[in-house]
Structures are given as structure tokens and as C-alpha cells.
Amino acid sequence: MGITLNxxxxxxxxxxxxxxxxxxxxxxxxxxxxxxxxxxxITLIVGIFLALFTPFGNFTYAYQNDFxxxxxxxFVLFGAILITLISYNYxxxxxxxxxxxxxxxxxxxxxxxxxxxxxMDLLTIYLGLELMSFPVYFLIALNYAYNKTSxxxxxxxxxxxxxxxxxxxxxxxxxxxxxxxxTLPEISHKLIEESINNKILLLAFIFxxxxxxxxxxFVPFHMWAPDAYESAPVxxxxxxxxxxxxxxxxxxxxxxxxxxxxxxxQIGELLIPIILLTILIGNIMAIKQDNIIRMLAYSSxxxxxxxxxxxxxxxxxxxxxxxxxxLVYLIMTIGIFSVLVFLxxxxxxxLNIPNMAGLSKNYPFISFLILIFMxxxxxxxxxxxxxxxxxxxxxxxxxxxxxxxLLAILFSVIGAYPYLRVLKVIYMDEKxxxxxxxxxxxxxxxxxxxxxxxxxxxxxxxxxxxIIYKTIYLYVNLFFYPQ
Amino acid sequence: xxxxLVIFYYLAFAMVISSILGVLSNNPIYTVLLVxxxxxxxxxxxxxxxxxxxxxxxxxxxxxxxxxxFLFVVYLINLRKETTRSxxxxxxxxxxxxxxxxxxxxxxxxxxxxxxxxxIQAYLPFNFNEKASDVWWIANYLFKNYLLQFEIIGxxxxxxxxxxxxxxxxxxxxxx
Numbered sequence: 017m018g019i020t021l022n023x024x025x026x027x028x029x030x031x032x033x034x035x036x037x038x039x040x041x042x043x044x045x046x047x048x049x050x051x052x053x054x055x056x057x058i059t060l061i062v063g064i065f066l067a068l069f070t071p072f073g074n075f076t077y078a079y080q081n082d083f084x085x086x087x088x089x090x091f092v093l094f095g096a097i098l099i100t101l102i103s104y105n106y107x108x109x110x111x112x113x114x115x116x117x118x119x120x121x122x123x124x125x126x127x128x129x130x131x132x133x134x135x136m137d138l139l140t141i142y143l144g145l146e147l148m149s150f151p152v153y154f155l156i157a158l159n160y161a162y163n164k165t166s167x168x169x170x171x172x173x174x175x176x177x178x179x180x181x182x183x184x185x186x187x188x189x190x191x192x193x194x195x196x197x198x199t200l201p202e203i204s205h206k207l208i209e210e211s212i213n214n215k216i217l218l219l220a221f222i223f224x225x226x227x228x229x230x231x232x233x234f235v236p237f238h239m240w241a242p243d244a245y246e247s248a249p250v251x252x253x254x255x256x257x258x259x260x261x262x263x264x265x266x267x268x269x270x271x272x273x274x275x276x277x278x279x280x281x282q283i284g285e286l287l288i289p290i291i292l293l294t295i296l297i298g299n300i301m302a303i304k305q306d307n308i309i310r311m312l313a314y315s316s317x318x319x320x321x322x323x324x325x326x327x328x329x330x331x332x333x334x335x336x337x338x339x340x341x342x343l344v345y346l347i348m349t350i351g352i353f354s355v356l357v358f359l360x361x362x363x364x365x366x367l368n369i370p371n372m373a374g375l376s377k378n379y380p381f382i383s384f385l386i387l388i389f390m391x392x393x394x395x396x397x398x399x400x401x402x403x404x405x406x407x408x409x410x411x412x413x414x415x416x417x418x419x420x421x422l423l424a425i426l427f428s429v430i431g432a433y434p435y436l437r438v439l440k441v442i443y444m445d446e447k448x449x450x451x452x453x454x455x456x457x458x459x460x461x462x463x464x465x466x467x468x469x470x471x472x473x474x475x476x477x478x479x480x481x482x483i484i485y486k487t488i489y490l491y492v493n494l495f496f497y498p499q
Numbered sequence: 500x501x502x503x504l505v506i507f508y509y510l511a512f513a514m515v516i517s518s519i520l521g522v523l524s525n526n527p528i529y530t531v532l533l534v535x536x537x538x539x540x541x542x543x544x545x546x547x548x549x550x551x552x553x554x555x556x557x558x559x560x561x562x563x564x565x566x567x568x569f570l571f572v573v574y575l576i577n578l579r580k581e582t583t584r585s586x587x588x589x590x591x592x593x594x595x596x597x598x599x600x601x602x603x604x605x606x607x608x609x610x611x612x613x614x615x616x617x618x619i620q621a622y623l624p625f626n627f628n629e630k631a632s633d634v635w636w637i638a639n640y641l642f643k644n645y646l647l648q649f650e651i652i653g654x655x656x657x658x659x660x661x662x663x664x665x666x667x668x669x670x671x672x673x674x675x
Contacts, residue, residue, distance in 0.1 A: 019643055026647070033654060040661055078647045117665050124658050131651060143651040150655060154662035160670055219608060 025073045025081045028066040028089075029127050035059045036123035043116035052116035053104045056123060060097045063126075067093060077199050078137040084491045085134035087483065088266050088339075092129055095259050095346050096122070098462040102354040103251040105458040109361040112161035113249055121151035122255065129263040138191060138198045138224075138275070141267055142184050145231065148263065149177050152256060156248040169240075169247030176240040180230035187223030190216060200275035207278045214279060221276055221283060225290075231264040232320045235294040242305075245313035250360055253309060254353035257316045258346040265323055265342045269335045272327065273492060284330035284415075291328060292423055294321030299431035306369050308356065311434050312349075315393060318431055319345050325408045325424055329415035336488040337407040340481055344392075344404040344473060351466030352389040355382060358459050363451045369438055373445035379453075383442050385463055392470045394435040395428060400473035407481065503547070510544045513537075527573045535566050552634045 023030070039052050067089045074080050100119065107114040128148030135141045157170035192198065194216055195206050207217065230237045245253045272280055298318030305311040323345065326338025359366040359382075366372055376383035392399035405428065412421040473480060514537050521533035542557035641649055 021643075021646065037657075040665075076644060076647050078645070115665075115669070117661075121658075121662065124654070127654070137648075139645075139648055140651070143648055143655065147651060147655050147658070150658050151662065154658075154666055157666055158669065215608065215611070219605075 019076050020074050022071075022073050022075055024071055025075045026079060027070050028063055029130055031066065032059065032063065032123050032127045032130075036120040036127075039116045039120035039123075043120075046116070049107075049114045049116060050104070052119045053100065053107075056100050056119035057097070059123060060093055060100060063093050064090065074136075078140040079131070079134055080136045081134050082491070084270075084487050087487050088133045088263075089130055091343055091346070092126065092133070092259055092263060095262070095350060096126055098350045098354070098466065099251055099255050099259070101458045101462050102254070102350070102357050103249075105354075105456060106249065106251050106357045106361065108456075110162060110249070113158060118155065118158065121155050125149075125151040125155075125255075126259075129259060132263050132267045133270075135267075136200050136274075138188055138200065138203075138271075141271070142181070142188065142227075145184070145227070145264075145267075146181065148260060149173075149231070152252065152260065153177070155252045155255075156244055159247060159249045159252075163247050165243075166247035169244040172240045173244040176230050176237060180227040180237070183223045184227035187220045187227070190220035190223065194220075200271065203275045204277045207276070214282070217276065218279060218282055218286070221271075221279065222286070224271065225268075225287075228264050228268050229290075232261055232268070232324070233294075233317045234290055234320060234324065235297055235317075236290075238294070238297065238317045241317055242310050242313040245316070246307060246309050250309070250353060250357050253313075254350050257312070257353075258349045261316070261320055261323075262342045262346050265320075266339055269327070269339060269488075273332070273335060273488070280330045284328045287324060287328050288417075288420055291321050291324040292420065292427070294318065294324065295424055295427045295431070299427050299434075302431065302434040305434070308367050308369055308372075308438065311369070311438075312352065315431070315434065316345075316349070318427075319393075322405060322408060322424070322428070325412050325420070328417060328420060329411045331411065331415060332488050332492055333485060334408075334411040334415065336485040337404075337411055337481070339488070340477075340484050341404040341408055343480070343484070344400045344470075347466050347469050347473070348389055348392045348401060351463060351470065352386070352393070354459065354462045354466070355385050355389065358382065358453070358463075362453045363449070366449075369441055371449075372438070372441050374447035374449060375442045377448075378450055385467055386442060387439055388467050388470060390435040390439055392474070394432040396432075398471065398474050400470045400477065403474055403477045407477075506547060507544075510540050510547070513540045514544070528570070531566055531569050531573060534569075535562055538562050538566070550633045550637070552632075552637060 035055065039055060043049075043052065067086050070081055070086075072082050072086075100122065103118065103122070107118065125148050128144050128146070128150075130144075131147060132141055132144035135144055153170050153174045156173060157167055159166035188198070191203065195203055197203065197206070207214070225234075226237070229235075230240070233241045245256065248256065272283055276283060295318050298314050298316075298321060302311050302314035302318065305314060319341075323338045323341040326334040326336075326341065328334070356367065366375070375386075388399065392401035395401045395405045409421045409425065412424070517533045517536040517540070521530045521537065524530045524533065538557060538561045542554045542562075545557060546554045
């Protein structure tokens with residue numbers, strides 16, 4: 017098999033890079049800064065069509081466009097469209113952030129996430145991770161106009177990110193030393209065929225896990241999350257929490273599924289203490305927080321842990337449901353953050369939980385939306401968060417890890433407190449607050465869409481779970497038993 | 500005596516020691532010069548692997564261009580001595596214990612594995628004696644097998660430059 021340089025396969029990435037470079041070039045000359053929102057929005061809509069219609073195939077050995085990566089890209093693009101909408105809403109009130117480069121950097125970050133989702137090569141995955149996180153460091157530091165601590169948050173994230181890069185590079189070195197290749201299929205073939213000492217590859221995987229833990233905020237590497245989340249602009253916080261975590265989790269699943277497939281049981285056992293500690297610490301630390309964004313930061317640590325439970329189970333259904341959990345979390349986070357953007361736009365101090373008292377009296381619609389998303393985050397039945405948790409626990413129990421599932425359920429009971437506390441303050445405390453507001457279309461579309469999806473997925477999740485499960489299943493079958 | 504091993508160990512230890520000294524030094528000029536020492540040793544390590552082109556590139560680009568830029572920066576902003584704070588030193592002993600435990604675990608694991616394997620073994624994707632010089636091979640691999648990675652690195656560098664220039668412009672406009 018020769019090397020194919022089929023440029024039509026990477027057409028989406030090329031278009032995205034060209035358009036974001038165009039935004040960077042023209043931004044100096046255009047006075048009305050909203051133009052870049054329209055450019056970015058049209059690009060993302062076009063990106064959906066491109067993701068649907070780009071031909072499947074390889075670009076060298078490193079990049080493969082197939083149905084799995086296309087479907088994951090569609091989910092990422094869906095989230096990105098909602099985030100650009102709430103960004104537009106946010107930037108109308110925070111004018112000092114309203115630069116064209118804001119959207120340009122988001123598009124660059126999306127290119128990195130696409131590359132990660134369809135990379136077939138550990139080196140390309142590493143480069144995609146860097147490409148995805150570099151623009152976000154700048155986007156966090158951009159908030160310097162309103163929050164002087166944003167530089168600290170950005171630098172903290174940057175230092176932790178470079179530590180993660182170091183871990184990944186050590187892992188790469190170990191893999192290359194013992195196997196002599198980077199590509200994921202060859203790694204798993206070598207693992208099956210030759211009797212290579214598995215211990216050292218497990219060590220290499222631990223280093224990879226260390227690198228990905230920083231993006232997913234698993235426990236030993238979670239300390240950057242609250243600072244970075246709090247100091248970033250609110251839409252960027254939702255970007256970090258949703259899209260970056262979704263991409264990192266999907267890529268981690270791909271690495272285990274294709275590259276380290278013969279080791280998946282050992283990897284599952286290895287992950288148990290990390291995941292349980294992640295859930296416990298995320299939930300316990302969330303109890304004390306008064307700032308709602310800080311609380312959601314800790315909750316995002318815990319939710320990454322819940323999604324990681326699927327990785328413990330070590331079967332394909334468990335992996336597909338950890339992707340499903342991340343997708344549901346993406347929808348929930350974008351929903352709750354778009355409500356928070358609305359609150360931050362009209363009354364900034366409402367982001368502190370005690371100040372929200374009595375919100376339900378004058379603003380029932382907003383309070384109801386917060387209720388839906390908080391129930392979903394806590395995992396109360398008629399919402400999507402419940403179904404996602406249910407499936408993850410179900411496949412954990414089917415894989416005979418009952419004690420892990422019991423502990424995780426216990427921790428999730430602890431984790432319900434911070435969400436219900438917000439609802440208690442909103443609905444039961446008495447206080448008068450009033451502020452002028454206006455529902456814009458860029459507020460209503462993301463909020464209504466995500467709330468609708470949260471309820472629909474809670475009642476009838478079958479369509480989406482089938483799509484994800486069958487994608488993973490077919491992917492593995494076609495990969496291990498090619499024609 | 501195996502002279503290859505002697506040369507390798509000399510280069511490796513010199514790199515490690517010069518980089519540790521570079522981190523520990525308080526004077527920025529010494530730090531830059533120690534990094535220079537490390538880079539020259541690294542270049543010779545590449546030479547022992549048989550790639551003359553990478554050695555030349557390492558010395559020309561890193562030692563010749565980038566470190567001179569660093570020295571210019573150090574002279575321009577007139578950094579005499581680093582200002583230190585004691586914030587990291589407070590929990591030094593605890594950090595050292597944790598570091599030693601993990602380092603010990605990592606090293607024993609590594610030693611167990613390396614017992615059956617020769618220490619120095621470089622996987623080169625090509626054979627030198629087969630065809631043209633290493634420049635030909637590097638060009639062939641860089642623009643064919645690893646073309647995508649090459650392009651991605653280009654985009655990452657572009658973002659780093661664009662982002663930092665943009666950030667400085669913004670912070671200046673806010674402070675004014």
C-alpha cells in the first residue's frame with residue numbers, strides 16, 4: 017500500500033484554517049466587529065455539509081476519515097454552533113472582548129479537535145491536542161479586560177498543559193522504543209502477534225493517560241480547572257468544559273479501542289482508583305463553592321469521572337456509552353452556560369449562588385430552565401443526565417464491577433447536593449430582585465434546543481445511543497476483520 | 500571498552516547536568532549559556548546516530564539563532580538577577596518525598612523491563628547505506644510520510660505567533 021496524499025479528505029480542515037486566517041487578516045480594517053460572527057457561523061454550517069460529504073479515505077497513514085470520525089465531528093460541530101451563538105450574545109454586552117480574533121481562535125481550536133478525532137497515529141493525536149488547546153490559552157487570557165486574574169488562570173492551564181505534553185511525549189518515546197511505530201493499528205497488531213512485555217506498554221499508556229487527564233481533569237491533575245473556568249469568558253468556559261472534554265474522551269476511547277485493545281482489561285483495572293477519586297473529589301469540593309461557575313467547574317471534574325466509568329468496564333458497549341455520556345454532558349453544559357451568559361449579561365453578581373435568592377418570582381422562565389439543567393446534571397429521572405448515568409452504571413455492573421458501581425452511585429448522591437442547593441435558593445428563599453432584560457434570538461435558540469434535547473433524550477434516548485453504539489461496534493468489526 | 504557507550508554516556512550526562520544547572524542558576528545569562536552547552540551536546544548526540552544534517556540544523560538554528568535572540572532579550576530588559584519568592588520552597592520536603600516514591604516506582608519498573616533488552620537501540624526508519632545521504636531521506640519522510648504532521652506543526656506555530664501578538668495588542672489597549 018503506497019502513501020496516499022488525498023487532499024479532498026482533509027478538505028474541512030483546510031477550509032477552516034483558511035477562513036480563520038482570513039478573519040485574522042481582515043480584522044484590522046473592519047469597524048463593525050460582528051462580521052466575524054457571521055463568517056464563523058456560516059463556516060460552521062458549511063462545515064456540517066463538509067463533514068457529511070467529504071469522501072472517506074486516508075491522508076498518509078496519519079489521518080483517516082471514516083464514518084466514526086464523521087459522526088463525532090458532527091456532534092462537535094453542533095456544540096460549536098451553539099457556542100458561537102452564545103458567544104455572540106455575550107460579546108454584545110462585553111464589548112472589550114468583541115474582536116474578530118475571538119471567533120478565529122475558536123475555529124483554529126476546532127481544527128485541532130477534528131484532527132484528533134480522525135488521527136490514526138499517536139504523534140498526530142498529540143499535535144492535534146496541542147492545536148486544540150493553544151487557542152484556548154489565548155482565549156482565557158483575553159478576559160483580562162474584565163477580570164485581572166484571567167492571566168493567572170491562563171498561565172496555570174498553560175503550565176499544566178505543557179506538563180501533559182511532556183507526559184505524552186515520554187509515552188510516545190516508550191512506544192516507539194519497544195514497538196518501532198506510532199500508528200494505532202500497527203501497535204495493536206504487534207501487541208497481538210509478538211510477545212512483547214505488556215508491562216512497559218501499560219507504563220506508556222499511563223503516560224498517555226496523564227496527558228489526557230489534564231484535558232479531562234482527572235484527579236491528580238484537576239487543580240487548574242476551577243481557576244481557568246472562573247477567569248475565562250463564560251462561553252469559553254463552556255467550550256473548555258464541553259467540546260474539549262468530548263474530543264479528549266472520544267480520542268482516548270479510540271486509543272484504547274484500536275491501539276491498546278489487547279490490554280483493555282488491565283487498563284480498566286488501572287483506571288478504577290483514578291475514576292473513583294475523580295468523582296469523589298469533584299463532588300465534595302463542589303459543595304462548598306458559592307460562585308456558580310466554580311461549582312460547575314468542580315462538577316465538570318466529577319462528570320468526566322462518570323464518563324470514565326465506561327472505560328473501566330472494558331467492553332465496547334461501555335466505551336460507546338462513555339462517549340454518549342460526554343455528548344449528553346456537552347448538551348447540558350452548553351445549556352446551563354447559555355443561561356449563565358444571560359444572567360452575566362444583565363446582572364453580573366447573580367453568578368454568586370446566594371444572590372440568586374427569589375429569582376423564580378419575577379423570572380419564572382429562566383428559573384425553569386435552570387431547574388431542567390440542574391436536574392439533568394444531578395441525574396434526576398426525566399432528563400438526559402439520568403439516562404446517561406443509567407447506561408454507564410448498567411454496563412459497569414454487567415462487567416462484574418458491582419462495588420465500583422455502588423461507590424459511584426453513592427458519590428453521585430453526594431453530588432446531587434450542590435445542584436439542588438441552587439434550586440433551593442432560587443425557589444424557596446425570599447428576596448426581591450429585578451433587572452431589565454430582553455430575550456434575543458441568540459439566547460432563545462441554544463437554550464430551547466438544549467432544554468428540548470435534554471428532555472427528549474431523557475425519555476427516548478434509543479436513537480442516539482444506537483447511533484453511537486453501532487458506530488463503535490461496526491468500527492471495531494471492520495477494523496479487526498477487514499475485507 | 501565500548502567507545503560508543505562511553506561517548507553516549509558522556510553526552511547524555513553532560514546534557515542532563517547542564518540542563519539541571521541551567522534551571523537552578525539565578526543569573527539569566529548563565530542559564531542561556533548552559534542551555535547552549537546542552538544544545539551543542541544534543542547536536543553531537545544526533546551526530547552519533549549518523550544524521551549530519553540534523554546536527555548542522557541544530558547548531559545553526561538553535562545555537563546560532565534562537566539562543567542569540569534569548570541573549571538579546573536578556574540584555575534588553577536588563578535582567579541582572581532573578582527575583583525569587585519562597586512560595587514553592589515551603590512544602591519542599593513533602594514534594595521531595597512524593598517525587599522520590601514515584602521516581603523509585605518508575606525506575607524499578609523500567610529496570611525490570613530493560614534487563615532483557617540492550618540499552619541503546621535506535622529505530623531509524625531507513626537504512627543509511629541503501630541510498631543517498633540523510634538529507635534525501637529526511638526530505639522524503641518529511642514531505643511524504645509525515646506531511647500532515649509537518650503542516651500541523653506549521654499551523655501550531657502560526658497560532659502561537661498570532662495569539663501572542665494579538666494578546667499584547669489587546670492588553671496594551673486596555674491599559675491605556
